[in-house]
Amino acid sequence: MNQKNKKIIICAIIALIILGGIVAVNVLGFNKDLAFEQSQRIDIDVGQQIKDESKIKEIANEVLGMHNMVQTVEIYEDMVTIRAKVISEEQKNTIVSKIKEIYEFEQTAEKTDINTVPATRIRDMYKQYILPFAISIALVSIYMVIRYYKKGMWKVLARTIFVPVIAELLLLSWIAIVRIPIGRFTPVLVILMYIASTLYVINKNEK
Amino acid sequence: MKKVKITTIILAIILVTLVAFAGVYIKTQNRMENKVKDYSFGRELKGERIVELKVANQKSESAKLENYEIVKKTLEKRLNNLKTPDYTISLNKEDGTIIVELPEDNNTDTYVYYLTASGKVQVVEDGENGVELLNDSMVEKALYTYTSDIEGAYQVFLDVYLTEEGKAKIQEIKNNYAVLSDEIKEIEAAQSAAEKENTTEGENTTTEESATKETSTEVTKKIARLKIGETEYDISTIEDNKVRVIIGAKTANTTYVNSYISVAVEASMLINSGKFPIEYQLGENRFVYSDITNTNIIYFAVAIAIILVIVFIIFVIKYKISGLLASISYIGFVSLLALILRYTNVSISIEGIGAIILVLIINIRINQMILNINKEKSNVNEAIINTYKELFLKLVPIIIITLTFCFAGVSNLISFGMIMFWGLLLIAVYNAIVTKTLLKLRENK
Numbered sequence: 001m002n003q004k005n006k007k008i009i010i011c012a013i014i015a016l017i018i019l020g021g022i023v024a025v026n027v028l029g030f031n032k033d034l035a036f037e038q039s040q041r042i043d044i045d046v047g048q049q050i051k052d053e054s055k056i057k058e059i060a061n062e063v064l065g066m067h068n069m070v071q072t073v074e075i076y077e078d079m080v081t082i083r084a085k086v087i088s089e090e091q092k093n094t095i096v097s098k099i100k101e102i103y104e105f106e107q108t109a110e111k112t113d114i115n116t117v118p119a120t121r122i123r124d125m126y127k128q129y130i131l132p133f134a135i136s137i138a139l140v141s142i143y144m145v146i147r148y149y150k151k152g153m154w155k156v157l158a159r160t161i162f163v164p165v166i167a168e169l170l171l172l173s174w175i176a177i178v179r180i181p182i183g184r185f186t187p188v189l190v191i192l193m194y195i196a197s198t199l200y201v202i203n204k205n206e207k
Numbered sequence: 208m209k210k211v212k213i214t215t216i217i218l219a220i221i222l223v224t225l226v227a228f229a230g231v232y233i234k235t236q237n238r239m240e241n242k243v244k245d246y247s248f249g250r251e252l253k254g255e256r257i258v259e260l261k262v263a264n265q266k267s268e269s270a271k272l273e274n275y276e277i278v279k280k281t282l283e284k285r286l287n288n289l290k291t292p293d294y295t296i297s298l299n300k301e302d303g304t305i306i307v308e309l310p311e312d313n314n315t316d317t318y319v320y321y322l323t324a325s326g327k328v329q330v331v332e333d334g335e336n337g338v339e340l341l342n343d344s345m346v347e348k349a350l351y352t353y354t355s356d357i358e359g360a361y362q363v364f365l366d367v368y369l370t371e372e373g374k375a376k377i378q379e380i381k382n383n384y385a386v387l388s389d390e391i392k393e394i395e396a397a398q399s400a401a402e403k404e405n406t407t408e409g410e411n412t413t414t415e416e417s418a419t420k421e422t423s424t425e426v427t428k429k430i431a432r433l434k435i436g437e438t439e440y441d442i443s444t445i446e447d448n449k450v451r452v453i454i455g456a457k458t459a460n461t462t463y464v465n466s467y468i469s470v471a472v473e474a475s476m477l478i479n480s481g482k483f484p485i486e487y488q489l490g491e492n493r494f495v496y497s498d499i500t501n502t503n504i505i506y507f508a509v510a511i512a513i514i515l516v517i518v519f520i521i522f523v524i525k526y527k528i529s530g531l532l533a534s535i536s537y538i539g540f541v542s543l544l545a546l547i548l549r550y551t552n553v554s555i556s557i558e559g560i561g562a563i564i565l566v567l568i569i570n571i572r573i574n575q576m577i578l579n580i581n582k583e584k585s586n587v588n589e590a591i592i593n594t595y596k597e598l599f600l601k602l603v604p605i606i607i608i609t610l611t612f613c614f615a616g617v618s619n620l621i622s623f624g625m626i627m628f629w630g631l632l633l634i635a636v637y638n639a640i641v642t643k644t645l646l647k648l649r650e651n652k
Contacts, residue, residue: 035498036295036297053500054500054502069498070498071254071495071496071497071498072495072496073493073494073495073496074493074494075494077496081495116299116301116304117297117306118297118298118299118300118304118305118306119297120295120296120297121297124295124296124297125295128293128616128617129617129620131615132611132612132615132616132617132620135611136607136608136611136612139607139611140604140607140608143603143604143607144604147603184251184557185557187557187558187619188557188558188560188561188623191558191561191620191623192561192565194608195565195605195608198604198605198608199601199605201604202601202604203601206601
């Protein structure tokens, strides 16, 4: 297979993934991390410092499934908040009684409320990242155009802008297709992809 | 002699590694205390303040989605004006509950205060159940200003600008009520004088005289006062749509002047950030630890360490003694980076961990390039110079991205930028000194 055919195949795969991503986002939306999606939580005041959070996590995993968050609250760490997409009355009762087997505390299942935690919009999560990324793309583009002007200004400029943009679209499409939760780990993936694509552009320009 | 030098450098690296990863324990007040500074972690790794704001009256007519959205926007503007780093805000569209997640630091309580502080501007009739004459909806914006006289005394003002409706309304109020500070003072002085007269004349007052007084009181205007939040302020002047509000007393004392300016700045920020069409009250306000525990971080660090050990084994197999020395030097690099991150107060976020991984990869690449060229040409100096020329020239765009992120104003990006900055600087300096010296000593053997 010659170089040209390889390029065509790679471009076709990238286009397919991006298309798949667009369809996935439009049909299903992004899969949000539990910390950012609408969920329910219960707070249990254990009345003493929670020394081994992992035991409570085990209980939460057993009752609610793996998709849950267990966090200790306040500096004394004497309260625990358990969060999951949905918590039923029965699950709440089981969790409270199981924790009571480990810790002695007053709070009863009846006095434990199930609270709804609203979802955070994706644009609210990431809008502050847009300006720094735009500025850095602009500055990197200026540098690239000056450094590689012999390669053709427009060609270098187009490559510097489009390669990272396509790379990010590819990443986000992949995240949407394979249902990786969007959340705390997404920005670092986006940054690393940005750096990798910029290094790719440099290597291309160096050739 | 060369062996001694190599041994000394290796011992120094071991020492730095011990300090970085085991710490320096000194007995303080009958207990052993690690004197090496702790890492500073970002919001997702340390924990965060969660503030819940609830609609005060769910049955109120204003309790609708449109108003919840306005309040959310107002809160966002307030947090942006306060330059709150790295916050997230979410709205429960059904009951209007707003949850704000804030990083925990010395300013968190201030942010929480401003989330609920009222910037409501009103002009109300004086008295216990004073009628509201002008409300928040007629206010456009507010700016603070101050004047000074030849004696160096300052007077701080808050200029409240009204809408067209507000402009008409304030003129109407001005005609029917005493609103200006001077007018109110005159009326209050007259009233207190009349009260004094009343008490001295006492029972001698005739019915005729009291009737005359009643008539004069009727002629006197009623008083109206301006309120921002729950505090009443005097009005200096009303010009067109601008109401000049007096903040504090005229003074030459800079401490007082600064405190009055702070009050004016706070009031203008609250007014300009928008309105609260529905009343909210503070619900929960608590610190929640991250669900990413120290154990998770330790597991991650162990995974990175295992990968590095594999890289070192490959170095040793491929480059023999030079590979071993480069690996030892690399351990020193990781230890120094750990100490730098502690003492430069860089906040380590998830993005920051990404930067650490990137720095480690770049340092592996630079070591590999040095060892490769050295193997081919048996000249450490040339290997270092060629590697630096090739790699750092290619890294210029990454340095640009790093510096941009350092000044991004977003704590997670700052974390990434700062760690990359210190990492790249350390790569450049450390390899030119330690790795180069170790390899040179081996070369001259």
